[in-house]
Amino acid sequence: MLLPQEIIRAKRNGLELNREQIAFFIKGVTSGAVTDSQIAAFAMAVYFQGMEMHERVALTEEMMHSGNVLQWHDMPGPIVDKHSTGGVSDSVSLMLGPLVAACGGYVPMIAGRGLGHTGGTLDKFESIPGYNIMPSETSFKQIVKDIGVAIIGQTDEIAPADKRIYGIRDVTATVDSIPMITASILSKKLSAGLGSLAMDVKTGNGAFMSTLEDARLLAESIVAVANQAGVPTSATITDMSQPLGSTAGNATEMLEAIDYLTGKYRNPRLHEVTMALAEQMLLLSGLATSKQDALSKLNHALDSGAATEKFSAMVHALGGPADLVEKAGDYVQLAPVCKPVFATTAGYVQHIETRNVGLAVVSLGGGRTEPSQKVDHAVGLTELASLGQQISADQPIAMVYARTEAEAEAAAASVQAAFSMSDQPVEAPPIIHALLEPTK
Known part of the structure; x- marks a missing residue:
């Protein structure tokens, strides 16, 4: 017989959980049958005892299926996304989504808010007057199909089990558990129905994983779990021992991103990380045949203004001003x-x-x-x-x-x-x- 306390006991004692146990527990998290205190105990047991790779895959997939998983049957190109573990002055997503869309990718980016010392992509977009981070699912899908990119927030239908577990991990000192971080990130990302994913795992004194060793363990976990869950995924470990760009904040980073897209100014570090991740997205999704081919396509998208056009179109489709790029200082x-x-x-x-x-x-x-x-x-x-x-x-x-x-x-x-x-x-x-x- 399956009981939440018996599943917690098994993990507390260092036993491996099977798919049936994990599925039962996550269903209880979603329905409310599992209490906050049981989630806290489970998180602490995982924190101390860890999880084998098959357990991490099961936890990720069950959390992903706790809500709505988007389907993209009629897309004319590959569905691909990127995720960063977060840092300071990391505005990569702002340029990366439009840049990959300009190369033929379809990027349904479900982004997060800032918490603690790290900035959030959603907060940066909310510095644009009128930008709607919570469109309906129908509208979200239509914008991705029409433009190739939409950057929005996590709805209540996307991985609700993760939302509840994360809130409890945050107040019980169990956030920095690699199996739990892996499942939290991937359950949200894979709910978007991705064909492939490029991960950016930060390391350094501005990152959650401050040592290179911890960053590598997380990167290995995410790559293994995502690929076993059927989504080709790579991880780039990037430096966060200094702010990534020249600005930190919300409006400040939005203005830097617009300067980047238009070619007015590109911070070399920000450019290197943006291009490395964009290159991975093109290679993983089959939009480029080699690194050289990817770089050629990306440089053309930047130099021709195609990436800027995608950015402008996305902002306008989500309620922002049509002439944001031309009059950035007036709006932001x-x-x-x-x-x-x-x-x-x-x-x-x-x-x-x-x-x-x-x-x-x-x-x-x-x-x-x-x-x-x-x-x-x-x-x-x-x-x-x-x-x-x-x-x-x-x-x-x-x-x-x-x-x-x-x-x-x-x-x-x-x-x-x-x-x-x-x-x-x-x-x-x-x-x-x-x-x-x-x-x-």
Whole structure:
């Protein structure tokens, strides 16, 4: 006889769970038959005892099927997506979706909000007046079919078991369990009916997986589980020991993304990660035959303006202004108080406490410490200095945009403290640490 407490007991004692036990437990999570305290106990048992790969696959698939799994029967091209484990100044999705759509991919991106020090793709899109992150499923599918990309939020019908489990993991110190992270990410992503997936697993002091070893374990888990669940998936391990782009915030990153698409300015790190993930998406989905072919298609999509056109069309289809790209500064506005941040001493940027840079944005009101908080989209940081960059005494390491002088000063002090300087040249770490190809 199946009982939630017996399933918890088995996992607590280090036994492997079978598909029937996991399916029963997840059905109970979705229906409410399993209590919050039982979910908490289950999460803690998994945290300490771990899960074998077959258990992770079963958990992912059962959570995925706890709600609606989208079907794309009439799409003229491959369904492909990307997911990042999150960091600071990671605006890749904003450019990546339209860029891959311009190369013939169909990208139904169900994105998340920021929490803690990490920014959220949805918050960035909500800095655009009128942009609707929660269209109906019919509308979502139609936009993906017509334009090739739509970036929206997780509805109540997508992986509801994950939503409930995640909320409990968040308050019971069981978030950083690799089997649970794997199932949480993939149950949401695979619910979108994907044909293939490119994962971006971050490592460094601004990432949830701060060590390369932990990042690799998570990447291996996601690649193995997704491929066993029938979705060809690769994972690129990328660096988060400094902010990825030149800005951090919501409106600030949206403006940076528009500058990127139009070619006005492309931060080299942001460009390298965007192109690496886009290349994977084209290769996994069969839209490119080689890395060279993928790069050629991607560069053409950027240089011809096709990626920018896809971005504009998506924004307008989801309720935003048709001329956003042309009049970005009119629509996406920054907070009124602008203050430069100077390093404590001139020299080379030796170290950045990336998490604290993200928390400085949160302190301005640009992020949240718990899910229900409202976000001020207009605050944030621009012109962020990079590791290894030489800074003179009169050169800012960042610009702060805030609502008040006092908030600007407090954030500036936090950002200043996050940067350590050296009088000797410093070599920045590689942007891409590893690529894990799909397992057969």
